[in-house]
Amino acid sequence: MRLLLVSDFTIDSIAGLMQGDGRDTTTTMVEVAPLGHVLPSLLTLAQGPKYEHTDAVLIWTRPETAIPGFARFLDAPVTLNDLSAEVDAFAKHVLAAAEKVDLILVPTWTIAPFTRGLGPLHMRPGIGAGHALTSMNLRLMDRLAVAGNIHVLDAQRWLAMTGATAVNPKQWYMAKAAFSNDVFKEAVLDIKAVLMAVRGAARKLVIVDLDDTLWGGVVGEVGVDGITLGGHDAVGEAFVDFQRALKMLRRRGVLLGIVSKNDEQTALKAIGDHPEMVLALDDFAGYCINWEDKAYNVAQLAQELNLGLQSVVFIDDNAFMRGRVAETLPEVLVPQWPSNPMQFVRTLEDLRCFDSVALTGEDLSRQDMLLDERARSSLRKKIGSIEDWLNTLDLTINVEKLTTNNLKRAAQLLNKTNQMNLHTRRLAETELEDWAGVADHWMWTFRVSDRFGDSGLTALLGIERSGDSAEMTDFVVSCRVFQRGVEEAILAHVVALCCKMGMKRLTAIYHPTDKNKPCLEFWRRSGFSVNSNDGYTFMWDLSNTYDPPAHIKIED
């Protein structure tokens, strides 16, 4: 990924901090625009090809220089209307630049923490610089919110985390560095978290232990009434707050799971019966409560939820268990966990691995969908044969062309799906929209539902016509719905459409990655003929029909 830094102060330190020890591949290249050339850089971004290979831009400015009225405000009051007009003008340039790059990050404006301004009048409307700055930041956030690829980052938090050394006047006067390196380090952690989110590398499942992790004490020893949770107890309150923090993650679409060495009945009784439990059993997408190896259980639970291990975070108070999981399953993030429960919430916040750049309906209802999936699995076990089970599902697929209504979710699916992904092509919303707008390009979206519920927009298919042939550019199916005949139904649909458009053949070329082997396996059994030379090119002669699975109903 190529990141451009645009600033009116010396920001070069961020370039080195972004690249860290060389092992971090989040950012491949960082470029720094000329110091102080904020407006020219934004105009260049908006107009020309100079930065066409830039994926992301950080625009970090000081309020005194970005908004000249604010500099005057420090001498004599300026009306809020005047400041707002200048903020709008600045935002307009940022918005124009955002049309040409995938991602723009704009830290909020701050002033040095030691600035007291007019003391008690600092936050007074009309005369206080503190009030003016807050108003400017709110205005900026409102103006930039119209672009889904612009994210305003809370720079004030970076200063607060750093404390009294956030701004060092010596570094300002000697090097025009507006902030100390500790502020830059905080900023870099947040920037990397956003870049990870954009690349679809955010973690999706938190697996927690129970005893001394969700509550204090060993429930098998002290009983449900004896565990430390809530009440008039400092440690008990800390466990309750930790559960609240986990519940917040669940509301953001992150799945929760339990892996605990315990007697299952006892543990479930504690979760169900303890009056201070914040998390209910339904908050967990799955659990393995037994005396098996925890590493095995973590892998088992991830597989059950159709998630790769690189999506998993494992939290356990026991260093031995953490070591076992970390060494056996290196893709799982196993954070060092504090022994003091009062540090749990902060440690969870510091992980910064759950960020998402957009919250779609699918994110928010992921847990409900998993509960539906649990019901499906239960039925699958009861029925036995997979074909019999599929026949009971009443599976329906709704096909829609790519529109502004489904663009956000379609881009998210394209950029986050790894396993059933033909090309693993990553495109920002605007790029996807532009691509689909080209003549001879088609992009369809597919919503899958069954009698257990709606899985949402969970598949995409893109084709590009050349003469009398069509080639698939994207064949993406969420792991939530694959292996139910959805893939075959999508192929049947596109084969019929291509036939109708008078094309002769349809080709799909598989691009291998570390994670999309399931896609290759699907294509090998898809019925398309495979080119024996490369083994990756699959073709369908469109004089033949492709029969959809009988158990699926397709609605246009």
Next chain:
Amino acid sequence: MSDAAASARNIVYAAIAAVNEELPWRNQIKAEYLTPLAGSDSGLDSLRLINLVVYVEDEIERTLSVQVSLTDSPNLFDDGGPLTTVGKFIDHVVILINNGTT
């Protein structure tokens, strides 16, 4: 080694470690006496050199409660001056610590 010399060395080495965090790992400099700091042989640009000096000055104040004047020293960045090598810089810092006000 005197207490001042040990403190100076530890602070300068810590400053080098801090500045190295800002540099791609290939460009990081070694905390060794003969490592050049200023001049054409140095791996540090002017920003990193200033950060190094500011870090050392602040750390001396913080850990030794001694006020020294590094950043406003007129000859600090001159060719052949105290920043020629890590060793010369440590020697300069020892003198400042010994002459500093507490």
